[in-house]
Amino acid sequence: MKLTKLIPCLLIFLLFTTSLNSISAKTSHQWMDKSLSAQQRTDLLLKNMTINQKVQLVTGNLNHYYGFYNEEIRGLGVPALKMADGPAGIRIANPDIQDKKSTALPAPIALAATWDVDSAKAYGELLGNEAFNTTHNVVLGPGLDIARLPWGERNFESLGEDPLLQSKLAIPIVNGIQSYPVMATGKHWLLNNQETERFTINSVASERAIREVYARPFEEVIKHANLSAVMCSFNKVNGVNACNNETILTTLLKNQLNFKGFVMSDYFANFYTTESANAGLDLETPGMPGGHWGDQLIAAVREGKVSKEKIDDMAARILTQMFSKGLFDYPTENVQIPAKEHGQIARRLAEQSLVLMKNENKVLPLDKKEIESIAVIGPEADTYSAGGGSSLVVPTYTVSPLEGIKNAVGENVKVSYAAGTDPISAGDILPGPSAVPxxxxxxxxxxxxxxxxxxxxxxxxxxxxxxxxxxxxxxxxxxxxxxxxxxxxxxxxxxxxxxxxxxxxxxxxxxxxxxxxxxxxxxxxxxxxxxxxxxxxxxxxxxxxxxxxxxxxxxxxxxxxxxxxxxxxxxxxxxxxxxxxxxxxxxxxPPADAVEAKMQEAIDLAKQSDVVVVVTRTYDSEGYLDNVNLDLPNNQNRLIKEVAKANPNTIVVQMSGRAVQMDTWQDHVPAILQAWFPGQEQGNAIANVLFGNVNPSGKLPITFPVDEKSTPVSSENQFPGIDGVSEYSEGIFVGYKGYEKNGIEPAFAFGHGLSYTTFNYRNIQAKAVRKGENNNLDITISLYLCNLGVVSGSEVVQVYVGKLPTKVDTPSKQLAGFKKIELLPGKQELVEIKLDPKAFSYWDEENDEWVTPSGEVPIYVGSSSKDIRLKTIVAIEP
The missing domain is CATH 2.60.120.260 (Galactose-binding domain-like)
Structure with missing residues (x-):
């Protein structure tokens, strides 16, 4: 027989055998049937898995230099969990994937400054999109760590100091991520609030503080966003390592908060085999040179130290989430990121996040028609700035502040640059005076x-x-x-x-x-x-x-x-x-009048220019240090003062992920713009606000203290801790609640942020009713908001609850609700805000329950926690 006659026969045979194999695969892999529920598919798969395969599933491993993968189980069609750090963009570890580049979003603390759930949704959707299209199916984010310390080096990854603000933003982030076949991971569980001694510190907090403050964002995201995973932290919680702490992993998280997902360890944060498995850890992420599970966990099962039922529960939690989020059915892809399109999303988010801290004599916005020359000064004004550590991504492109200002003014305005000081580096995390120039x-x-x-x-x-x-x-x-x-x-x-x-x-x-x-x-x-x-x-x-x-x-x-x-x-x-x-x-x-060559060059340039924009930054990063010194690093404080003396039209654009101390120069400049780390389009976003193309609407998600000694957490036992123990002795009075309780006047209050227009609040109404079989509390306030200015603008209406009618100590102000409203000039709108019932409650440690006292409760409405415009009272019935 000729070969040409044989080919059709071979093709028919191959098609026939392929069809048989497909039928066989479907028959033997019933868990691949999409018509079944995630739980049904999980049950079917578990019955076909050996103990070794189950342990393989729950044990991560380092995959060459990528580091964020565990193995697929090919015979069963179980895909690998391909993880990417994701708080501020998808951090790609594999150099073969799009040159490791992805969209660098504004830092999460910047997103928190938008106070905008729609922005949070867009943020999460972009993360989910880029994770999936860069071959990842697990995002290690969002970060739900409360910014307890104003100087926290990882605050830039946080969504602020208030649990309600965090919750309201984290829910749409998680829903956005998981709108793709990607699982989101809330981190870090629990009390991971400092980098100093983060691997060993024992964080000691009351049950009430945990329930009212630190666990709240996790609780709300679990309840309203079907969170897939939680990452446990390095630190100890009340004396026990977080990743083998049964009280917080099983009793609190899984039982009381009804978490149905799985718990993974932070990298290298699992220190045990039997203890962590029995405590409630479900997935050991890779360690070096290896972890404590794998063969050691198999041995523990054989020796009866860890039950087979426990292994089944661990594996089931992971598989159920993988099935329910589509990981089995929709393999990840490598699809080129649309850099410009996603960059514009990053720009819009950044524009909404910038906070106008000060604007004396309405020096902003700048009118480029009235300016002939601008001096841009600052060690990083001509480069891209971001927070460091595991959330650092390689941007698809960048726009520096200098470049953004040049883009905004065109060729008719002369824009000149001087560094003024040496570049900022990781050394600036260290305490002590600035480095010798x-x-x-x-x-x-x-x-x-x-x-x-x-x-x-x-x-x-x-x-x-x-x-x-x-x-x-x-x-x-x-x-x-x-x-x-x-x-x-x-x-x-x-x-x-x-x-x-x-x-x-x-x-x-x-x-x-x-x-x-x-x-x-x-x-x-x-x-x-x-x-x-x-x-x-x-x-x-x-x-x-x-x-x-x-x-x-x-x-x-x-x-x-x-x-x-x-x-x-x-x-x-x-x-x-x-x-x-x-x-x-x-x-x-140095002496007050000491000026070195770089600084003198900046001073000379300032004298020759109509307007000066000084761009400052801090170095913020995950690691093992928190710099309690809130001063700007590397001689930048002196730079601002000297430049402002040379030119009173000096505007400061401050880039950081945490609070900074401004008392030495705040009164010497007419305008301050807090820009955070605003992502890869930072230059264009900053310029658009400076020149009025965008009306600033950001509000502070953290309190800026006058100095590091004027905070609710200034004692050594609170930070960095004594003998390895950090006492959360401030209890529930975190952030602005602690400033209020202790009578500490901040430099800039929580919720503060100015606009290029003026808003009027009037006619407040408050109503509280009990609804449904469970007698649930439903509380709403309404008011009229009017834009009195000549430009459009957005205002964040903030509602705070006063002290509750109880002998239990409660905050004098606690955020209970907020809403961002955009208004055209001269327009007004009826604003209705549903308030958080838990703001009217406290956690009763003795009875392990939320208690809502009956009686009259003060309600404060305003533009910040300090700038209260309206007051009323609401009566809570028993």
Whole structure:
């Protein structure tokens, strides 16, 4: 028979056998039948899984350098869980997927500043879309950690300090993510509110604080968004590690809050086998070099330490969510992200998030027709700024503030740039004074170069020849986690330290310091390990400590003098430093009139310009430090003051994910715009608000204190804790509620935010009724809101509940509801807001229940927690 005659026969045979295999597969894989419920499909699949396969499902593993995958179970058609960090965009670990680029959204704290559920929905939908189309089916977000500390380094990943605000925004985020075949993960469960000692700290809080504050966002998202997963944290909760804490995993989360999804550990946060499995952990995410489950968990089952029923429950929780969210039926894809289209979504979100903190004499918006020259000043004004750590994404493109301002004004306005200070780096997380500016430092044998000569060793004793030598502009470093590729959000202007120095190391910096003006100079070393500062070969600071500390020495110096500088640093035996990396900063506190070359260049430019826009930023990142110093880092405070003296038309655009202290310069500038980390379109969003193309409507989701000592959490036992214990002694009085209780006046109140128009509130009405068989409380308020200005604008109407009619201590103000309203000039609208019943209740620890006292309750309505426009009373019937 000829081959040509054989081909049709072969094709028929292949088609026939393929059809038989398909029928066989459908018969043997009944769980693939979409007409069945998720629970039915799970039950069928579990019956066909061996104990080894079930343990394989619940045990994550590191997949090469991707790190966020567990294995698929091919014989059963179980897809791999392909995870991506997702609080501020989809962080792609695989370089083969779209060059690791995705849309960099405004930080979650910026989204919280919109106070807008529609924006939150758009945010979540974009996350779900890009996760699915970059081959991911699990988003590790949103972050539901309450911003307890105003200086929290991870506050930028939070949705603010208030549980109701968090809840109202987290629900549409999760629903948006899960509108695709993607599972959302609420994190971190529980009391994960500081980075300092985050791996070991024991967070001690009352049951009432947990139920009313820290568990509330999780509870609401579980109830209203069918949350798929929860990630447990590193810290201890009331003495027990979070990921093997039966009280919070099983009793509270699964039983009391009725969570039907699964609990995964944070990476490396599971420390046990039997204890964590029995406590309620369902999925161990990858550890290095391996985790504590896998073969160890199989052995525990065989030895009777973990029951087969427990393994079935763990596997069932994961599979049910995978079936219900479509992971079995809709495999992830690699579809190119529409960069411009999604970038415009990021821009619109950013525009809604910017908070106009101050606008004296209506200096904003700027009129480009009346301006001939603009000076843009700031170390990062010409680059893209974002928070660091696991939420750092590689943007599809970026627009810097400088570029955005140039785009806005066109060619008719001269826009010039000066940095003013050195770039911001991970070293700026360290406590202590700002780093000595590079322009005052000269390396050994330096020619037309600034900085000190740095020599690096991979041992702790400067032994042998240094393996790395270069000129470092400043001695200002946080190595370890902050220096790993993909986690470091430092300026692209700074050269990176090779990763080989992220563990034990030693280094020496040498050169000269030139005194800019005669006076008293306080030099400092902030370091962990052993740090020594020599001036003209004299040891002036010997900073040896197993804990991070700052030591200072004051010297009288003469203008123009050059002094030899030598700094010797070793991680030494600073307990665990090999895991964290070297930490050191050479700092200074100069005389008030000391101005170095970079700052002088900015001052000169300011004098020549009609308007100055100073763009500042902080360095915020996941890691192992919280910088309790709320000052702007790296001499930016002095920069603002000096530039404002040179030109009174100075506007500050402040980029950070946390509160900053403004008291030293706030009164010297007429306008302040809080821009957060506003995503990849940050420049265009900032410019659109500065020039009035967008009327700012953002409101603060956190309180800005006057300084770090004027907060409800300023005692050492609260932060960073004593002997490894952080006492949540403020109880339920977190954020603005604590400021109110303690009579602490903030710099800028929770909910604060100005507009280019004016809103009038009038005719408030309040009504409370009991409804339904369960006698549920239904409380609504109504009022008229009117735009009195000549431009359109949006206002966030905020409703607060006063003290409840009970002997139990309750807040004098607690957010009970809010609504964002957009109005044309001269228009008014009837605003109705349904209030949160739990704002009228408290958690009774003795009886484990919510209690709603009967009686009259004050209602406050306003534009912030301080700016109250209307008051009324509502009567709560028993």
């Amino acid at each position: 590079s322009s005052l430092l000269t390396p050994v044998n330096g020619h037309n170069e600034n900085g000190l000569t740095g020599e690096y060793w991979t041992n702790t004793k400067f032994e042998g020849k240094p393996s790395f030598v270069r000129t470092d502009h400043q001695v200002n470093f946080s190595l370890g986690f902050y220096n790993y590729e993909g986690f470091n959000a430092q300026s692209p202007k700074l050269a990176k330290i090779p990763a080989e120095f992220n563990g034990e190391m030693s280094a020496r910096w040498t050169g000269q310091f030139t005194v800019p003006v005669s006076g008293e100079y306080t030099l400092s070393l902030s370091s962990l390990g052993s740090g020594k500062l020599y001036i003209d070969n004299e040891l002036v600071i010997d900073n040896h400590s197993r804990k991070l500390k700052t030591s200072k020495r004051t010297l009288s110096l003469i203008e123009g003098e050059q002094h030899d500088v030598r700094i010797e640093y070793s991680t030494g035996e600073a307990g665990g430093i090999q895991d964290f990396g070297g930490l050191i900063r050479f700092g200074w506190e």
